[in-house]
Amino acid sequence: MIYVIDHNDSFTHNVVHQLSLFDNVKCTNYDDINTQFLKNASTIVLSPGPGSPKNYPTTSEIYYKFKGKKRILGICLGFQQILFCEGAKIVQQKQIYHGFQSEIKVVSKSSIFKYKNKLMVGRYHSLKLKEPFYSQNFDITMRCAISGSAMAVENNIDKIYGFQFHPESFLTINGNLLIKKILSA
Amino acid sequence: MNTLKILKDINSLDKPYIIYKTPKGFDLFTNFSKKIILSNKNVENFINSIPLSKKKLKKTDLYIGFFGYEILNYLIGIKFSKKRKNHFPKGIFYKPETIISLNEDLIFTPLNDEKKKKQFKININKKNYTKIFNKFKKKIKQGETYQIKICTKYKNKSAIDPLDFFCRLSTSNLAPEAFLIKDKNYSVISCSPETLIQKKGRSIITKPIAGTLKKNKNLNKKKAMKYFKNNIKETKEHNMIVDMERNDLSRICVPGSVKIEKEKTIEEYKDLFHYVSFIKGKLKEKIGTINIIKSMMPGGSVIGCPKISTLNLLNNQEKESRNIYTGSFGYIKFNGDMRFNIIIRSILNYKNISEISVASGVVIDSNASNEFNENFIKAKALIDLFK
Numbered sequence: 417m418i419y420v421i422d423h424n425d426s427f428t429h430n431v432v433h434q435l436s437l438f439d440n441v442k443c444t445n446y447d448d449i450n451t452q453f454l455k456n457a458s459t460i461v462l463s464p465g466p467g468s469p470k471n472y473p474t475t476s477e478i479y480y481k482f483k484g485k486k487r488i489l490g491i492c493l494g495f496q497q498i499l500f501c502e503g504a505k506i507v508q509q510k511q512i513y514h515g516f517q518s519e520i521k522v523v524s525k526s527s528i529f530k531y532k533n534k535l536m537v538g539r540y541h542s543l544k545l546k547e548p549f550y551s552q553n554f555d556i557t558m559r560c561a562i563s564g565s566a567m568a569v570e571n572n573i574d575k576i577y578g579f580q581f582h583p584e585s586f587l588t589i590n591g592n593l594l595i596k597k598i599l600s601a
Numbered sequence: 602m603n604t605l606k607i608l609k610d611i612n613s614l615d616k617p618y619i620i621y622k623t624p625k626g627f628d629l630f631t632n633f634s635k636k637i638i639l640s641n642k643n644v645e646n647f648i649n650s651i652p653l654s655k656k657k658l659k660k661t662d663l664y665i666g667f668f669g670y671e672i673l674n675y676l677i678g679i680k681f682s683k684k685r686k687n688h689f690p691k692g693i694f695y696k697p698e699t700i701i702s703l704n705e706d707l708i709f710t711p712l713n714d715e716k717k718k719k720q721f722k723i724n725i726n727k728k729n730y731t732k733i734f735n736k737f738k739k740k741i742k743q744g745e746t747y748q749i750k751i752c753t754k755y756k757n758k759s760a761i762d763p764l765d766f767f768c769r770l771s772t773s774n775l776a777p778e779a780f781l782i783k784d785k786n787y788s789v790i791s792c793s794p795e796t797l798i799q800k801k802g803r804s805i806i807t808k809p810i811a812g813t814l815k816k817n818k819n820l821n822k823k824k825a826m827k828y829f830k831n832n833i834k835e836t837k838e839h840n841m842i843v844d845m846e847r848n849d850l851s852r853i854c855v856p857g858s859v860k861i862e863k864e865k866t867i868e869e870y871k872d873l874f875h876y877v878s879f880i881k882g883k884l885k886e887k888i889g890t891i892n893i894i895k896s897m898m899p900g901g902s903v904i905g906c907p908k909i910s911t912l913n914l915l916n917n918q919e920k921e922s923r924n925i926y927t928g929s930f931g932y933i934k935f936n937g938d939m940r941f942n943i944i945i946r947s948i949l950n951y952k953n954i955s956e957i958s959v960a961s962g963v964v965i966d967s968n969a970s971n972e973f974n975e976n977f978i979k980a981k982a983l984i985d986l987f988k
Contacts, residue, residue: 426907427844429851436856466745466910493744512965514747515840538840542744542965585844586861 423465462494538587639692666694812876854882
């Protein structure tokens with residue numbers, strides 16, 4: 417079972433639908449965390465959402481509690497939440513991407529995705545990872561083809577994954593395959 | 602009976618009635634046997650009381666009316682921080698006993714033409730608009746909203762003949778979701794182009810509009826398409842709305858059934874082109890009318906995105922009640938089928954005060970002056986009816 421924590425977003429149910437293609441999915445709001453779902457889930461998904469990771473302390477607590485114990489996937493805000501919990505700074509970016517289709521690249525040989533592969537993805541973010549960023553076992557595996565901003569993070573030891581872009585957006589080509597790969601990793 | 606005679610008769614009777622655009626013409630609903638005025642207290646009960654009959658329906662087995670913006674916020678648990686002035690009902694539905702089909706050419710000559718050329722007053726001037734605009738732009742940079750629609754309101758004191766207004770508006774601006782409500786102490790005239798919900802059986806369709814282009818001699822449909830395709834700002838705004846509407850449908854539809862039927866097409870109207878997408882889904886089995894309304898309303902394209910945080914930002918900012926504006930008008934049949942629009946391009950006349958609300962979107966690359974002017978262009982077609 418996959419448990420999605422909804423940070424009051426207007427894209428979360430696209431994520432839920434996408435995940436439902438592969439497994440049974442439960443979703444509740446951030447204000448209404450279900451401990452039974454947390455306990456039973458094999459994967460916890462941190463949804464996109466408005467604002468920044470510091471606005472969601474409960475999600476950080478959940479992350480620390482289940483890191484290494486369950487697979488964790490973060491999307492957009494969820495991606496930033498993972499990095500924030502790993503000590504990163506999340507900052508405003510000069511150019512803002514909302515509803516933007518852009519090309520990104522797989523930049524790491526250790527990625528579960530094919531090295532040097534290019535993908536077209538949908539982006540909705542005001543904030544980004546401040547680099548340099550280092551945390552043990554974490555690897556930035558995808559970057560924007562133009563700006564070089566971090567677009568994916570992987571920790572294949574603890575099975576923690578994050579996408580800055582939206583795999584569930586209609587702007588992302590083959591988003592289902594990305595999700596499938598993570599759920600079978 | 603011809604349309605002209607029907608309209609003349611109905612208008613002289615001083616009876617409430619509603620006219621709603623159909624694909625071929627208009628339907629006229631009248632002889633109301635029930636009128637339900639909605640409040641926060643009774644709205645859920647009202648919706649849940651609508652029969653879900655499987656028997657064959659009579660044409661009049663339906664409620665027709667509107668949900669105002671404030672009651673739709675209430676239904677999804679959004680609160681207003683300040684007590685707003687709100688004298689107008691939050692929603693009204695009628696049970697018609699008569700429905701008459703009318704053809705598309707609505708012609709009506711009012712008996713006494715008493716249009717009063719009272720000046721309209723705007724509730725937010727350009728300076729204040731720019732202030733709000735910059736504040737919201739900051740919120741976009743902080744990631745609290747991705748797109749937000751600032752509403753401005755034009756008001757004047759005027760006694761109007763709503764049928765006359767509606768006929769003239771339908772002649773100049775025939776819109777697929779146009780409607781008129783005439784009741785004793787209020788009327789609503791709208792040339793809304795936007796379908797929010799079309800539900801038949803378990804099939805549901807929404808048709809968000811994001812992107813409007815004013816016509817001129819040099820523009821045709823093909824060129825309008827090219828304009829939208831090459832305009833990154835319009836494209837991004839539209840993309841956002843498409844993903845948001847997919848999301849709202851996904852709440853209530855079978856996984857995998859939500860599909861973009863037509864992506865980014867151009868619809869042509871008398872004065873403008875719209876950039877429109879069609880999204881459809883198949884409803885889950887146990888989804889009731891109330892779930893559909895809570896998932897889809899208020900319609901995202903007139904609010905911004907993401908819905909909840911954006912509504913909260915708007916409601917902290919706006920001092921006046923939006924009333925009907927960005928609410929939904931339509932009908933619910935006694936088998937659960939329904940059709941609803943988004944109430945925009947409308948005049949609410951209540952106790953001889955006319956109000957016209959308009960909104961345009963703030964995204965990261967929009968400009969305060971352009972958006973303020975766009976608001977005025979949107980209002981102008983309606984303000985011109987008072988001439």
